[in-house]
Amino acid sequence: MTHCGPSGSEVSSIRSRKFRPINDFQTDINFYHLLPFRFHKITDQTEVLINEIGDFLLCDIGTARRIVNREVSYSDRIYADLISQFFISEKPIPDLIDLMATRYRTKKAFLDEFTSLHIFVMTLRCNHKCRYCQVSRVAENCSDFDMSLSNIDKSVELMFMSPSKNLTVEFQGGEPLLAYDKIKYAVEMITRLNEIHKRRVTFVLCTNLSIMSEDMLDFCKKFGVIISTSLDGPEYLHNSNRPMLPGNGFRLIKDNIRLCQEILGGDSVSALMTTSELSLKYPREIVDEYIAQGFTSVFLRPINPYGLAKKHRDYDLDYLEQFLSFYKTALLYIIEVNKQGITFIEDYASIILSKMLTPFAIGFTDLQSPSGVINSVVVYNYDGAVYASDESRMLAEEGDYTFRLGHVSSDEYQHIFYGPKAQWISQHWANEALPGCSECAFLPFCGADPVRNYATHGDIVGHRPTSGFCKKNIEIIRFLFQLISESNETEMLFRSWVNNTHSPAQPGRVSLDFPPC
Amino acid sequence: MEFAFSEDCLLLKAQLSIYSVDVLHKCFYWYTAEFAVDIEVQADDMVLVRLCPKNKDLTSDEHGALVNRIKTDLIDFKARDIITKETRNIRDLLVAKAFAHSDQFDSKPAGNVSDPLGYDPE
Numbered sequence: 001m002t003h004c005g006p007s008g009s010e011v012s013s014i015r016s017r018k019f020r021p022i023n024d025f026q027t028d029i030n031f032y033h034l035l036p037f038r039f040h041k042i043t044d045q046t047e048v049l050i051n052e053i054g055d056f057l058l059c060d061i062g063t064a065r066r067i068v069n070r071e072v073s074y075s076d077r078i079y080a081d082l083i084s085q086f087f088i089s090e091k092p093i094p095d096l097i098d099l100m101a102t103r104y105r106t107k108k109a110f111l112d113e114f115t116s117l118h119i120f121v122m123t124l125r126c127n128h129k130c131r132y133c134q135v136s137r138v139a140e141n142c143s144d145f146d147m148s149l150s151n152i153d154k155s156v157e158l159m160f161m162s163p164s165k166n167l168t169v170e171f172q173g174g175e176p177l178l179a180y181d182k183i184k185y186a187v188e189m190i191t192r193l194n195e196i197h198k199r200r201v202t203f204v205l206c207t208n209l210s211i212m213s214e215d216m217l218d219f220c221k222k223f224g225v226i227i228s229t230s231l232d233g234p235e236y237l238h239n240s241n242r243p244m245l246p247g248n249g250f251r252l253i254k255d256n257i258r259l260c261q262e263i264l265g266g267d268s269v270s271a272l273m274t275t276s277e278l279s280l281k282y283p284r285e286i287v288d289e290y291i292a293q294g295f296t297s298v299f300l301r302p303i304n305p306y307g308l309a310k311k312h313r314d315y316d317l318d319y320l321e322q323f324l325s326f327y328k329t330a331l332l333y334i335i336e337v338n339k340q341g342i343t344f345i346e347d348y349a350s351i352i353l354s355k356m357l358t359p360f361a362i363g364f365t366d367l368q369s370p371s372g373v374i375n376s377v378v379v380y381n382y383d384g385a386v387y388a389s390d391e392s393r394m395l396a397e398e399g400d401y402t403f404r405l406g407h408v409s410s411d412e413y414q415h416i417f418y419g420p421k422a423q424w425i426s427q428h429w430a431n432e433a434l435p436g437c438s439e440c441a442f443l444p445f446c447g448a449d450p451v452r453n454y455a456t457h458g459d460i461v462g463h464r465p466t467s468g469f470c471k472k473n474i475e476i477i478r479f480l481f482q483l484i485s486e487s488n489e490t491e492m493l494f495r496s497w498v499n500n501t502h503s504p505a506q507p508g509r510v511s512l513d514f515p516p517c
Numbered sequence: 518m519e520f521a522f523s524e525d526c527l528l529l530k531a532q533l534s535i536y537s538v539d540v541l542h543k544c545f546y547w548y549t550a551e552f553a554v555d556i557e558v559q560a561d562d563m564v565l566v567r568l569c570p571k572n573k574d575l576t577s578d579e580h581g582a583l584v585n586r587i588k589t590d591l592i593d594f595k596a597r598d599i600i601t602k603e604t605r606n607i608r609d610l611l612v613a614k615a616f617a618h619s620d621q622f623d624s625k626p627a628g629n630v631s632d633p634l635g636y637d638p639e
Contacts, residue, residue, distance in 0.1 A: 036604040036611070038597065052611060068596045093607065101614035108615070436546060439597050465550035 031070070032088040039064035040441035042481045053103040054355065054444035055085045058485045107444065109361040110368060110376060113164040115417065117365065117377040119390060120155060120186060121172050122147050123179040124382060128208055128249065130230075130242045130274075137174055146179040147382040152186050154408035155380035159190075160197050161413040170204040172390070177211050187223050204228055209256035210244060217263040227260050229253065231271040231293065232279060233286035241276045257293055272299050280322050283330035287337065291344060298334075299347035300327050302472065304391070304452075320468045324475050331479075338493055345497050352477055354498045355445040365389070367447035367473075371429035374405070374422055384408045386416050388425060391451045403451055425450055428460045436464030442477045518591075520584050526569040527552075527583060533562045536591055537598065541566060544587075544594040 036052040041061065049057045049064060059078060066072050067088065072079055082088045086100055094100070124145040126137040138145045147155075159167060169190060171183050187203055194201050203225040220227065232238040235250040242249050260269040271293070273279070273286060283300075290298045302323045330346070337344050351364045365372025373388040380386055384407050387393040392403030403425070406416040416422070431437035431448040440446070452469055453462025464470045484491045519530040531541070538556070541564060545554045548568060555567040568583075575583065 033607075034600055034603045036608040037600065039593075052608060065592065065596050068599050093610070097607075097611065098614065101611055101617075104611055105615040439543060439594075439601065463549070465547050 032072075032083075032090055033092050034068065035086050035089050035094065037064075037087050038439060038441035038443065040478065042478055042485060046482075046485050048441060048481050049087055050441045050444060051086050052444070053086065053100055054107060054359075055087075056356065056481070057081055057085055057087065058481065103359055106359050107361055110363055111370065113166060113376075115162045115374065115376060115378050116164040116166050116363065117168045117170060118155075118159045118162070119170045119172055119377065119379040120147065120152070121174075121379060121381045121393065122176040122182050122186075123174045125178040126174040127178070127210055128175065128242055128244050140178060143179075145174070145382055147182055147380075148384075149182070149185060151380070151382070151384040151408055152182060152189070154384065155386075156186065156190055156193065158380070158386070158408060158413055158416070160193060160199075164199070166200045166202070168202045168204060170206060172206045175208055175210065176205060177207050177216065180216060184219060187219075187225065191223060202226065208242070208244075208249070209253050209260070210247075210249065212256045212260065214259070214263065217260060220268075221264055225268075227264065227269045229257065229260075229269070229271050230273065231257070231290065231295075232273045232276070233282055234289045237279060237282055237286070240278055241274065254293065261294060266294060266296075270297070271295055272301060275300060275302050275323055275326060277319065277322075280326045283326050284333045287330055287333055287344070291337070291342065296343055297345040297347050297350070298330075300330055301348070317466070317468055317471070320471055324472065327476065328479055331483075335483075335490060335493060339489075348476070349480060349494075350497045352445055352473075352480060353494045356477075356480070357495055357498050365447075366449060367445065369429075369431040369443070369446070369448045370426070371448040371450055373403075373425060373429065373449075373451055374417060375429075378405070378417075380408060386411070388422075389451050391455065395451070395455060402454060425460065428453075434461060434464075436470065440474070442474060445477055446473050518588070520587075522580055525574050526567050527575075527580070527587075529566040529568070529587065531564055531566070531591075533558070533564050536564070536595060538564065540591065540594045540598045543597070544590050547590070 037049050039047050039049045041047050042058065045061055046058055047061045047063060049059060049067075057078075063072075063078065067082065072082065072088075083090065086094065086096070123143075124138045125140050125142055126133075127140050129137075159169070169186070171186070173179075176183060183205070190201060190203075203220075203223060204227075205220065205225050206228045209227070209229050219225070230242065231253060232241045235248075238250040238253070239248065244252070257269060257271070271290070273290075279286065286300075287298060303319065331349060334344055334346050351362055351367065354360070354362050355367065362368075363376065365376045368376060373392070377389055378386060379388075379390050379393050381393055381396075385393075385396070386405045386408060387396065388403040388405055395402060396404055403421070405411075405421050406419070411419075428434065429448050429450050431440075431443055431446060434448060437443055437446070437448070449469060450460035450462075453467070454460045456467065456469075457463050480494070484494065518532075518535075521528045538558065541556055545552075545556065545566060545568070548554055551572070552568040552570055555569075557565045557567070559565055
């Protein structure tokens with residue numbers, strides 16, 4: 001005896017061990033609800049779908065249109081992936097909406113901590129003349145440009161008002177070691193005060209290492225200070241980019257890197273490079289030099305359009321095209337190095353891959369939405385002025401105080417961090433609400449930078465079609481997806497970069513987009 | 518959709534019932550680096566879009582490539598618009614649920630909390 005099942009097929013009413021045919025479980029074929037997602041072309045054959053919580057699906061070009069047009073059927077192989085990865089739903093509100101919300105919240109978890117990176121510009125004095133320097137610098141003997149003890153006290157007091165349980169104190173300059181006594185004072189005071197505040201404090205010293213000594217390193221070791229330095233590549237390249245007169249800057253830094261590694265340990269020393277016009281010719285050589293110096297990663301960083309760097313030809317979109325070519329060459333070379341058994345990571349790719357391949361928030365201020373300015377980072381200048389970011393300080397050096405939040409001597413915490421200036425910036429600091437960004441597939445992996453928008457376009461909203469920041473990130477993210485789609489081995493390598501215990505190039509440092517030291 | 522070239526500007530006529538003003542603005546926003554874009558709503562449910570190159574004149578080969586690029590982009594932005602409109606409510610719900618209890622991270626759990634070793638955080 002039979003009767004009709006839900007789909008009209010005949011079903012035996014006699015109890016049977018057999019499973020019912022799959023058609024019995026279908027409701028309406030090709031009817032499903034869309035969940036929020038975006039899409040982007042990766043190659044002529046491949047596109048990527050990315051949902052609101054950052055899950056991605058690499059698929060044939062045209063798949064997004066098929067989904068929207070309800071041309072994907074229950075029997076398509078991709079259907080199950082679309083359901084399980086929250087691109088479509090068989091119900092108006094998916095059963096796992098709370099899971100999705102939790103994952104979305106996790107991606108924005110950096111907001112819980114509020115300002116965690118506090119940059120102290122100890123001095124403007126410097127003994128180098130880097131051609132891409134973004135800051136004003138003064139001669140070594142101009143101690144009027146050091147941070148006063150009073151400003152240090154008040155800055156530290158403000159810092160401890162941050163609700164963040166993790167505080168990174170980063171000393172910058174100029175060359176901060178030229179004000180070593182002030183650094184000692186600040187580190188010792190913060191350590192003493194932290195016995196009351198009980199935060200997890202990380203000290204980072206950004207230095208060109210030219211005047212580093214064993215005594216200074218002993219101090220760093222005692223207080224757990226991490227060293228961040230600049231190494232632009234082989235000797236001819238480094239010395240050309242970062243002339244130190246008199247002397248050979250490369251040989252000095254090479255010796256001092258070794259000294260730092262011996263006294264502090266390899267994990268406590270890291271280096272950055274800045275890609276000048278000259279650097280563009282030597283992607284492999286730069287990677288080789290980093291490996292030779294014992295580093296396990298490199299951050300391939302372009303010139304930024306601020307300060308003195310803006311006066312050089314390096315700053316324009318033609319440069320950016322060349323940088324992207326340089327970057328891809330270097331990244332492919334790094335992948336080959338890894339295949340030969342040497343663990344070596346490109347840090348910017350690693351940061352983006354962490355956002356792509358893990359559910360966690362990443363504390364890299366340049367790729368955050370809401371923006372890292374104020375939410376993650378603040379700068380206390382040597383003169384006591386407080387800025388929303390290091391780039392904001394550079395604008396001030398050119399006479400533009402748009403992003404100056406206040407002064408440690410005259411303004412309360414509430415005014416600096418929540419006052420009219422901060423509120424104004426906050427109106428345009430989420431890429432979810434920016435033209436061009438709001439429907440970009442790479443939104444979950446990118447960030448908003450109102451200061452850069454202002455510096456390059458004259459307003460904090462910015463113009464994405466002519467934005468170097470946008471162009472760079474879109475192309476790098478697209479390239480990473482292309483590499484993942486072309487090779488399982490490369491995908492596994494990338495996953496090892498984000499899942500292993502490797503420390504980032506700048507341990508404790510959450511923004512790398514400011515002047516080298 | 519109709520395409521024409523006049524004085525090196527591309528003229529596109531489209532029906533608003535197919536491509537809304539939102540779709541056209543979002544699509545041609547990305548052309549504003551290379552072109553001066555003008556969108557004009559006309560009578561009879563039509564819209565005229567004018568794209569004039571900013572820096573250099575287009576060759577006839579580039580005319581064809583530009584038309585193909587626009588056709589692809591319009592379809593893509595139409596799909597994006599459909600997704601945006603259809604998922605507006607679920608997206609709002611998702612964000613609202615994500616941050617609904619964001620002010621409660623420091624709240625203590627309900628009820629009496631005891632520790633077998635007698636630890637009292639108070």
